[in-house]
Amino acid sequence: MTTQLDQVFSALADPTRRAILAMLLEDDMAVTDVAEPFAMSLAAISKHLGILTAAGLISQEKRGRVKWCKLEPDALREASVWMQGFGQMEALDLDAFEAFLVQELEG
Amino acid sequence: MTTQLDQVFSALADPTRRAILAMLLEDDMAVTDVAEPFAMSLAAISKHLGILTAAGLISQEKRGRVKWCKLEPDALREASVWMQGFGQMEALDLDAFEAFLVQELEG
DNA sequence: GAAAACGTCAACCATTTGGTTGAATATCAA
């Protein structure tokens, strides 16, 4: 059996998929546009998007020949709740988040 | 290149490893005792503990012939910061966390 | 209608992952 939590964490374990989520943070995007910055085939990106969709982290809606990808931040709640019990996190630190984001996108 | 974030998320993606973390939440444990409730070999658990250690989620200290395992919640901070930017989490909800924990341990 | 653009599917491949078993290494106890 594969739980939702399994799927969310293993989806997040891949840097390409985290970068995709970071891109979708700014705006909804078509599959082709998501793929553009990556040095890999469109088919590979299509698979990554399928995994993110299965985990509930994004949703995809087809309009015409274009399939739009949209971030679904709610799916992170379950995982985040799990983590917070261990980490005893302080309140949301947006500066720290932004620093990580920049590092991720550059690296 | 494998980042710390990669390692933390992929460590958390496995239900056995999450269950181990949940056990260590209560107290430090020896490897043999960690392995006891699982239907798999001691060697397999030893590997899981190695992965958790590499991710920084636990530490291991050998005293005599016993190797003690200790939760290191700080490693979750990095990952949690990453997630919070997407999830816009509300404050720590311990009840929800406990519910997940019970579900994890029973399932 | 023909051609281009958007995206997925299927088959394939190399590597990683999660498990096994059996032998090996320490340490403690009798």
Added chain:
DNA sequence: TTGATATTCAACCAAATGGTTGACGTTTTC
């Protein structure tokens, strides 16, 4: 010192993962 306990190591295996390519079905544009 002999034996039991605690843990890892090494070799192996099946299945999952992350990528490729080429063919395919739609939708749009010319």
